[in-house]
Amino acid sequence: MARSKPIAHHRSEGLHPSHRKSKTTPVSKQKARPGEAVLRDIRRYQRSTEHLIAKLPFRRLVRELTQDHTPHGARKWNERMWYEGYMYSEKALEAIQDAAEAYIVELLEDCAAAAAHAKRKTIMPSDMALALRLRGETPRRLYSRTGIAITS
Structure with a gap:
């Protein structure tokens, strides 16, 4: 009798559930509309009370x-750097940061009100200058980071 090659049989019933192929199509996440993420961020920042500026860079x-x-006469030399001798308490730094952020x-x-008055949504340096003058x-x-002077 002639030998025949064995036929490979695929068993799906004996496999672990994680190895089985799903017969349903995967459900894709709903794509967010333009501006939705921005509005979500605005609502999150309006609800939050934490600082927006990181503590260490602000300090x-x-x-x-x-x-x-x-004044230069008040400076002292201490461990390879100039140091003024001023120390701030934790609460004082927090109060300064609260006031600065406000x-x-x-x-x-x-600035946004000045831009809205000019029928724009983007604020410009001239809006900043106007807001400062009105105050x-x-x-x-x-000066911007590129070194270009922004005159106000």
């Missing part, structure tokens, strides 16, 4: 500003 900025406005938010709201503050010359 470095406070330290740098303190050093910039300290100021920035209010200023940007005024009675002196607009300063701002």
Whole structure:
């Protein structure tokens, strides 16, 4: 009698459920509409009470500003760097950060109002200058990261 090759049989009933092929089509996630993610972020930030600026970079900025406005006679040499001797408590730094964030938010709201008055949605440096003038503050010359002067 002639030999025949064995035929491979596929068993699906004896396989583990994770190895079985599903016969249903996978359900795809619903694609978000344009602007939905932005609105979700806006609602999240409106509900939240945490700081928007990270603590450590803000504290470095406070330290740098303190050093910039300290008279040179008050500086001391301490462990390879100049140091002013000023120390801030945790609550003081938190209060400074709260005030700074509130100021920035209010200023940007005024800028958005100036842009809306000009029938635009994007704020521009001129909107910032107008908001500062209306607040009675002196607009300063701002520099962007590229080194281009933004005159106000």
